[in-house]
Amino acid sequence: MYTLYGSEVSLYTGKIRAYLRFKQLPFKEVLSTIGVYKKIIRPNTGVTFIPVVKTPHGQYLQDTARIIEYLEIHNPQRTVIPPGSTQKLVSELFALWSDEWLVIPAMHYRWNKDNFPFIYQEFGQVVAPKFPRFIRAYFGKKLAKKFSGFVPILGITSQTIPSIENWYENTVLHHLNRHFAVHDYLLGSRPCVGDFALMGPLYAHLYRDPAPGKVMQRKAPHVVAWVERMNQTNVQLGEFITDDDIPDTLLPLLQNMFDQQWPVLSDTASKLSEWRATHCDEQLIPRSIGQHSFNFDGVSAQRAIASFHQYKLQRVLDTFQQFNEDDKERSLALLDRVGGKQYIQMNVQVRVAMVNNKLVFA
Structure with missing residues (x-):
């Protein structure tokens, strides 16, 4: 029996919950209260x-990408990794985009829209799960204030908010809605890693929270159906699309990824290399190493340089580099159509790794 420590309000918990259900792995879910953080999560992972x-053998796994990687190795049945190289790469591209870029609208719509007192009650469950609602709301408001402080760090400001909303509602939801009108999942009738990554922001924040939930219901009913399908238990296995094909409905989103997110990822790698040169004696890498400029649908702004993004970037680059030459050629043909050919072959000068759940230089 596996144990999942998390919460319904948590973005990344939704990703792993859906994965465990699809894999049909027996698990129980434990709410990550303050006491659970102090007694279980921090002592066994070193982070919060x-x-x-927690595996049946008592091993504690942290970070959703590595959790799925570990569980795929130890539970190869009902795999969520496509056999084709191009589909595998596209799945990883969507995972990177969902985990690290869709956080922007997820955080904006949660903290800058009318989701209260719902959010206060949700966060209050973490602090005071057994107390009356008014006490939960009191503590939930204090905890929520901490999380809402991350909003400007992501580059969410009064200048960028109109572009963020326009992009999310008229690009992200629009193209996902068109795609899920035809396909059950990203790459056919079986979910891939990218689907589960999408579940993070699209379920916990953008489907469950009242304000963005109404937006999704109104603008993207096929995305709503996909979210609900992803949360089902005893789902039929399904198949990936044959011949390693990529649906044309995904191409606008892939193009958008390379237009918008990958310049930020490239600059992050460059900035981390510069930071390393002036911090030679430091092995542990801070979560942020300063600020850099980014462009969001024509609007320039500043955001924190998230060092962990390079770790996730390396996973995608390594996926491509592990292909044989024929597979690389097929993938490059697709990437050339969506503006990603140069990016996928970029060279990261200073690599990072995760050791004991901490980001370090490799």
């Missing part, structure tokens, strides 16, 4: 991030 999965 959720979700955490």
Whole structure:
């Protein structure tokens, strides 16, 4: 029996919960209260991030990408990794985009829209789960204030908010809605890693929270159906699309990824290399190493340089580099159509790794 430590309000918990259900792995879910953080999560992982999965052998796993990687190795049945190289790469591209870029609208719509007192009650469950609602709301408001402080760090400001909303509602939801009108999942009738990554922001924040939930219901009913399908238990296995094909409905989103997110990822790698040169004696890498400029649908702004993004970037680049020459050629043909050919072959000068759940230089 696996144990999932997390919460319904947590972005990344939704990703792993859906994965465990699809894999049909027996698990129980434990709410990550303050007491659970102090007694279980921090002592066994060294960090205070959720979700955490405890294996039947007593191993504690942290970070959703590595959790799925571990569980795929130890539970190869009902795999969520496509056999084709191009589909595998596209799945990883969507995972990177969902985990690290869709956080922007997820955080904006949660903290800058009318989701209260719902959010206060949700966060209050973490602090005072057994207390009356008014006490939960009191503590939930104090905890929520901490999380809402991350909003400007992501580059969400009065200048960028109109572009963020326009992009999310008229690009992200629009193209996902068109795609899920035809396909059950990203790459056919079986979910891939990218689907589960999408579940993070699209379920916990943008489907469950009242204000963005109404937007999704109104603008993207096929995305709503996909979210609900992803949360089902005893889902039929399904198949990936044959011949390693990529649906044309995904191409606008892939193009948007390379137009918008990948310049930020490239600059992050460059900035981290510069930071390393002036911090030669430091092995642990801070979560942020300063600020840099980014462009969001024509609007320039500043955001924190998130060092962890390079770790996730390396996973995608390594996926491509592990292909044989024929597979690389097929993938490059697709990437050339969506503006990603040069990016996928970029060279990261200073690599990072995760050791004991901490980001370090490799």
